[in-house]
Amino acid sequence: MLHNFKAVTLSYKKAPLDIRELIALDEPSCKQFLGTLKDFIQAGDILVLSTCNRTEVYYTADVDYSQEIIKLLGIQKGIAQITKYLDYFTIINTHQDAVQHLFDVSMGLDAQVVGDIQISNQVKQAYQWAADNETAGPFLHRLLHTIFFTNKRVVQETSFRDGAASTSYATVELVEELTNDIDNPRILVVGIGEIGADVCRNLKDSSVLNNVVITNRTTSKAQLLADECGFEVLPFENLVQGLKEADVVISSISRDTPFFTTEMVKRLEVLSYKFFIDLSVPRSIEAEVENIPGVLVYNIDTIQNKASAALEQRLASVPKVKQIISESIEQFQDWTKEMVVSPTIHKLKNALENIRQEELARHLKKLTPAETKLIDDVTRNIMQKIIKLPVLQLKAACKRGEAETLIDVLNDLFNLENQPEPTQK
Numbered sequence: 567m568l569h570n571f572k573a574v575t576l577s578y579k580k581a582p583l584d585i586r587e588l589i590a591l592d593e594p595s596c597k598q599f600l601g602t603l604k605d606f607i608q609a610g611d612i613l614v615l616s617t618c619n620r621t622e623v624y625y626t627a628d629v630d631y632s633q634e635i636i637k638l639l640g641i642q643k644g645i646a647q648i649t650k651y652l653d654y655f656t657i658i659n660t661h662q663d664a665v666q667h668l669f670d671v672s673m674g675l676d677a678q679v680v681g682d683i684q685i686s687n688q689v690k691q692a693y694q695w696a697a698d699n700e701t702a703g704p705f706l707h708r709l710l711h712t713i714f715f716t717n718k719r720v721v722q723e724t725s726f727r728d729g730a731a732s733t734s735y736a737t738v739e740l741v742e743e744l745t746n747d748i749d750n751p752r753i754l755v756v757g758i759g760e761i762g763a764d765v766c767r768n769l770k771d772s773s774v775l776n777n778v779v780i781t782n783r784t785t786s787k788a789q790l791l792a793d794e795c796g797f798e799v800l801p802f803e804n805l806v807q808g809l810k811e812a813d814v815v816i817s818s819i820s821r822d823t824p825f826f827t828t829e830m831v832k833r834l835e836v837l838s839y840k841f842f843i844d845l846s847v848p849r850s851i852e853a854e855v856e857n858i859p860g861v862l863v864y865n866i867d868t869i870q871n872k873a874s875a876a877l878e879q880r881l882a883s884v885p886k887v888k889q890i891i892s893e894s895i896e897q898f899q900d901w902t903k904e905m906v907v908s909p910t911i912h913k914l915k916n917a918l919e920n921i922r923q924e925e926l927a928r929h930l931k932k933l934t935p936a937e938t939k940l941i942d943d944v945t946r947n948i949m950q951k952i953i954k955l956p957v958l959q960l961k962a963a964c965k966r967g968e969a970e971t972l973i974d975v976l977n978d979l980f981n982l983e984n985q986p987e988p989t990q991k
Contacts, residue, residue, distance in 0.1 A: 569902070571611070571665055571705070573658040574632045577620035578678050581654040589643060589651070591616040596692070599642050600699045606638060607631045611706035615671070615692040617685065619678050624668060626705055632657045665709065665898070669891045672713045673720055679732040681880040684771070686717050708901060716894040723890065726883040729876025733866070734764035736873040737843060738772055740864065741814050744841050745775070753778045754800070754812035756825075758791050761845050762818035770795040779812070781805055810834050818845040824852040836860035845869065910977070911957055918949050 576589055591599060596614045603612050609625040616622070623635050636655060640648025658664045670676040672689045693710045696702040702710075720726050729739075745751035753775055755766055769778050781800040782788035792799045800808045809815060809831075819825045826842065834840070842863045844851040849865060856863040922945050930938055 569661045570628055571624065571626050571661045571709075572630065572632070573622060573624045573656075573664040573667055574635050575620060575622040575656045575658065575667070576651075576654050577622070577656075577676075580656065581651075585651060585654055586619065586621070588645070589621045589639065589654075590618070591621060591642070593691075593695075595642060597695050597699065599639070600695060600701050602638055602642065603635065604699065604701050607634055609701075610703045611696075612701035613668075613692055613696050613706060613710075615689060617688050620671070622671070624664065624706075626703070630657070630659050632659070665895060666891075668709070669713060669716065669895060673717060673887060673891060674726070675884065675887060675891075679735065680877060680884075681726045681731060683727050686714075689713070705902070709898065712894055712898045716890060719890050719894075720887050724883040724886045725879050726887050727880075729872075729879055731873055731877040731880055732764075733761060733845070733869055733873055734768045736869045736876065737765050737816065737845065738768045738775065740843065740869065740872060741769075741816070741841075742772065742774055744862075745813060748813055750777050751775065751813040752811055753814045753816065754808050755780050756782075756805070756815060756817045757819035757846070757850070758782045758788060759818050759820055762816070763791055765816060765818070765845070766791055766795050766797065770797075779808060781808060806834075812840070814841045814843065816843045816845065817850045819850040820846060821850065822848060824848075824850055826851040826855060828852050828854045828858065831855050831858055831861060843869070911960060914956065915953060918953060922946070922949055 576586065578586065581589070591614065596616055600612060600614050603609070603614070603623065603625070607625065607627065608629075609627040609631065611624070611626040613624040614622070615624070621639075623639075625631065625635075632655075636648060636652065640646070645651075658667055667676070668689075672686055674681040674683070674685050677685050689710075693702065693706075696706065741751075741753065753769065755762055755769075755778065758766065758780060766778070766780060769775050778795070778797040779800045780788045780792050780795075780797050781802050781804075783802050785799065785801060788799045791797075815826075817826060831842075836858065838860060840861050842851050842855065842861060844863065844865045847866055851863055851865075853863075855861060926942065926945065929941070933941065
């Protein structure tokens with residue numbers, strides 16, 4: 567099963583957010599699903615990856631298990647009629663295409679935000695779950711470690727991961743820059759529509775922005791997001807007090823006229839600097855607010871220009887990233903081809919070792935311990951030199967796609983068919 571890597575994927579490319587939310591698996595569910603797949607499909611490798619933008623299963627098998635995987639996913643999620651969502655899934659049954667897809671996903675080429683830095687960590691986490699559940703065989707171990715090495719090259723050799731290439735990422739990056747000289751800055755997020763919620767989830771991943779408070783007209787909605795991110799909730803009726811305490815106010819309130827007026831902000835009596843970031847369209851912060859001493863206002867255009875510049879830089883790096891991936895896949899293919907002849911090499915070594923041991927056994931009784939050690943070392947060295955050329959020839963034949971003829975010759979010469987199969991470690 568060395569050339570039977572496959573994938574079942576549902577992602578933002580074909581599935582809207584409500585469908586992705588319906589299918590998505592959290593950490594306990596991913597681990598449970600791995601166990602279910604291990605029990606119900608005959609696969610040598612199984613990897614389950616689930617993020618806000620995709621839910622994917624990778625596996626190695628001689629047959630197409632995609633329908634079974636989707637049905638088991640439906641059972642896992644309690645979706646009785648999951649077949650009605652089949653059109654949202656993509657089935658990848660070609661080995662090379664599945665390998666290429668996992669590389670593209672892991673590097674962030676296939677991400678909704680090109681170069682998304684989170685995806686590489688999510689793939690590492692998925693791999694750890696597979697290793698813990700013993701669903702990762704030699705093929706998947708080698709593939710994932712090749713991917714991790716490739717990711718390191720991408721970070722070191724390109725600008726593909728530089729800058730924040732989405733509005734929510736760029737917002738968090740701007741806040742980090744603005745509060746660089748403030749000890750434990752207090753962030754207040756007002757309004758948690760789609761973009762406000764995205765900003766909160768990215769704030770959760772920030773290493774320096776930990777003091778975050780959420781407020782929303784609907785407190786229950788704010789509480790759900792706060793529980794998810796580990797933030798505090800400020801009752802909306804206490805907004806003014808929250809504004810006075812905040813160093814940064816991020817507003818994503820949806821309304822036709824500005825919510826934050828000049829008069830409102832003046833009454834805050836800003837003594838030092840206070841930063842307002844307006845993510846709303848139409849704007850939720852009155853333009854004249856920026857004329858108040860100590861108040862600095864950044865609007866959506868500032869954020870999107872920052873994101874666009876980063877995105878352009880990332881897109882310019884894509885050809886180099888693809889070249890690095892191509893080099894890694896070529897090296898991985900060489901290893902995969904060599905795996906085809908690995909059993910033959912092991913059998914050949916075993917055959918020669920058996921011959922050596924039989925001959926040694928005939929003469930050991932006549933030898934002193936020193937002579938025994940000398941002869942053992944000499945015969946072992948001879949055997950290694952004898953086997954070196956056939957091994958090199960086999961590996962070279964693999965790269966040319968001509969290994970089968972040599973394998974047949976060696977099988978006939980040394981009766982390798984009667985040698986035991988090497989055990990997988």
